[in-house]
Amino acid sequence: MAMKACKECGNEISSDAKKCPHCGKDQRNWFLQHKIITAILAIAVLMIIGSMGGEDTDTPSTSNKQSTNETAVTTKGQPQEPPMVVTVAKLVSDLDNNALNASNTYKGEYVEVTGTLVNIDSSGGYFTLEPYNDSFTFTNVQCFIEEEHLDAVAKFTDNQQVTVVGTITDVGEIMGYSLEVETIK
Numbered sequence: 001m002a003m004k005a006c007k008e009c010g011n012e013i014s015s016d017a018k019k020c021p022h023c024g025k026d027q028r029n030w031f032l033q034h035k036i037i038t039a040i041l042a043i044a045v046l047m048i049i050g051s052m053g054g055e056d057t058d059t060p061s062t063s064n065k066q067s068t069n070e071t072a073v074t075t076k077g078q079p080q081e082p083p084m085v086v087t088v089a090k091l092v093s094d095l096d097n098n099a100l101n102a103s104n105t106y107k108g109e110y111v112e113v114t115g116t117l118v119n120i121d122s123s124g125g126y127f128t129l130e131p132y133n134d135s136f137t138f139t140n141v142q143c144f145i146e147e148e149h150l151d152a153v154a155k156f157t158d159n160q161q162v163t164v165v166g167t168i169t170d171v172g173e174i175m176g177y178s179l180e181v182e183t184i185k
Helices: 035-051 088-097 099-106 147-154
Strands: 003-005 012-014 084-087 110-120 126-130 140-144 161-172 176-184
Touching (some): 035 161, 084 088, 088 099, 088 110, 088 126, 088 140, 099 161, 110 140, 140 161, 147 176
Parallel strands (some): 084 110, 140 176
Antiparallel strands (some): 003 012, 110 161, 126 140, 161 176
């Protein structure tokens, strides 16, 4: 049987001991001592890693900005199909019902989405749409914008109904949808 020194009192104890028989000090590492906190940290890390997923290379390019009167063109030079018209409430409902099916249905799709504005990033990188203004929900549509949209977004107000057209680049069961905005209506 292998022996080791106690972390607290220094007496020799079995290397398999969870607690020192002399002083009662827990010999397990911090993560094993705090299983709930460890689980929460692991989930948070996985959510962060999942939200940083890369963009698909086969999604339509959002760098080919078009006016709303012109036909959008994909990176392959083909005309863009008309956008799928959907509300944030429908997106969130579909995500709540079956996250995998929602991802298969909407990821990479060119959509026109309407929802309630609940947040504008102070640096102008994105704004957030929800089905209704609910500070207790995490599921939403995060709309990533280009510099050309900053003037329009700067005029938005909280709880305003906003309609955007763009491509859904990511779908996550916790945080919701990421959308690269092409136009704001």
